[in-house]
Structures are given as C-alpha cells and as structure tokens.
Amino acid sequence: MARRFDTVTLLTDLGTADESVGVLRCIVRDLAPHAAIVDLGHEVGPGDVRGASLMLARAVSYAPSGVIAVCVDAGVRAARRCVAVQVAGGEGVLVGPDSGVLAPAVAMAGGAESAVVLDRSDYHLASPGAPWPGRDVIVPVAAHLCLGAALDDVGTPVDPSMLLPGVVPLSRAEGDTIVADVLAVDRAGTCQLNVDPADLARFDGHLHLIAGEVRRVARVLGDDPDVALPAGALAVILDAHGTVSVLGGGRRAADELGLRPTDQLVLAPLDPADRPAPTVAGVQLRPSRPASGAR
Secondary structure, three states: OOOOOOEEEEEEOOOOOOOHHHHHHHHHHHHOOOOEEEEEEOOOOOOOHHHHHHHHHHHHHHOOOEEEEEEOOOOOOOOOOEEEEEEHHHOEEEEEEOOOOOHHHHHHOOOEEEEEEOOOHHHOOOOOOOOOHHHHHHHHHHHHHHOOOOHHHHOEEEOHHHOOOOOOOOOEEEOOEEEEEEEEEOOOOOEEEOOOHHHHHHOOOEEEEEEOOEEEEEEEEEOOOOOOOOOOOEEEEEOOOOOEEEEEOOOOHHHHHOOOOOOEEEEEOOOHHHOOOOOOOOOOOOOOOOOOOOO
16 A cells, blocks of 8 residues: 555636535545645636646645645546656655646656556546546545555556646747746736746846837846835736746736736847936925024
C-alpha cells in the first residue's frame, strides 16, 4: 500500500449554482471519510484549460500535501483521457484530464516522478447515463489515492513526457519591444502577463503599453509597487505571484487599455521626448503669523 493522503483539493469549472460540486464532495466523503476537502475554485470558465492551468500553477505551492483533483474540460463530452501524476518528492498527486491543464503546476511542484492513465475501472464509479469523467473517474481515483492505493493500482504507467504540455504561451521579443499575452485579469482589473521579470530591466523606469490603437505610458515599478499612482495612471509591477502585471491607479488597467484574457499587449521603450517630466509642486514661503502679543 502506498502513502495515505488526508486532503483532496478540488478545482473545477462547474460553478456552484447546482449540485455538481456537492456531488464531488459527497464522493470524497463517502469513499475517504478521513480526507479533508479544500475548494480551490469552481468558477473557472467552462472548458477554460488555460485559465485553470494558471490558477493551479499560482496555487500549487500553497496546497497541502495530498491529491489535487482537477475537473476542467472533463464533462460528459470530454474525449480526453484522464491521468494521475505523482510530483517529485512524493508530496502529492495531481489527477485530471490530459489536456495540458496539469503541466504548469507539475513543473512548479518540481516535475513529474511518474504518471498513469486512469484505465482501471475497479477504481471508477458506474455512470447512470453518459460518462462524466470528473464524477466517475477523477474524483473517485483521488479518494482511493487518499486510502493508500498506489499509482500503479489505479492506472497504466506512461512516460510523463508524453502527456500534453502546458497551454501557457511564451512572450516574444521583436527588437526592443516585447509582445506579450494577457494571461488573466483579476477582479481589480489588473492584467497578468507572460513576461519574464528579467526582461523589465531593458526599460528605464517607463515604457509604452500598446494595445491595438491604445498607446499609454506606464511606470516600471518592479517588485516595489507600494507607490501611490494618480487616478488613471498605469504601472508595470512584479505581483504577489512573482509574475509581471499591469496595475491601474484607482481604475481598472484592463479597462484603461481595453484588454481581456488572451489579448496581446506590446511593451515598448520610450523615446526621450516621450518621457514624463518630473512633477514639481509650487511652494510659496510666507512669514509665520506672530504669536498673540508679539511686537
């Protein structure tokens, strides 16, 4: 018997409007009652493999040791095979569709130690109708792994390098400019980019952000973003996840630039003539008011 895990972390695109997520939680509770359940998120867009992979990659270093079950793009019509990947060091297993959704998180966790295709029906649930891999395969296998089932018990071993790679694109350099993709937009309108933080060094304090016909000047704040920005101003920062993001001062950067996830954004150096002039506040000195009774 392999190591028993005591936590199942769920990431799905099912939302919370109906019973779907509750059913997954019920399956874990029924099969592995000792296991705690962590809801990483259930509002990923339907079938949004890219968005889910980013969310998982940002969170995996904080997830407790255990099994992470990803039910994104794993609905009734999903034709992809399901897999389980043991990460290096044996601290956890990621279970989900072989769609590339697991790959960035596996890399962040230190790489794959082994992987299997989930083709052992003894560890699945029978479906009352059309198969639903999230309910019938992924989550039951996650529960059995918590009970001590070995990876080889639940599936046929495969070379981890043969699994589909991640779907997060790379930025590209074109001369002095960087052509980036918007990976995500958070609730505050901050735009996360696929830019290597080291590439910010090529810009001297300011740069142009070009989104279609929109062209704006932004400050480069790096990993010291604790600077008050004027309303409507933009800044490029190293965010809390260690990734490059565009932040708006008092407004949503996404709205200022007209950006959505998957849009492209060009980062370009400023010409000297475009560099903002330093702001100087006018100060007028006046004699202080004499104290009462003074001559």
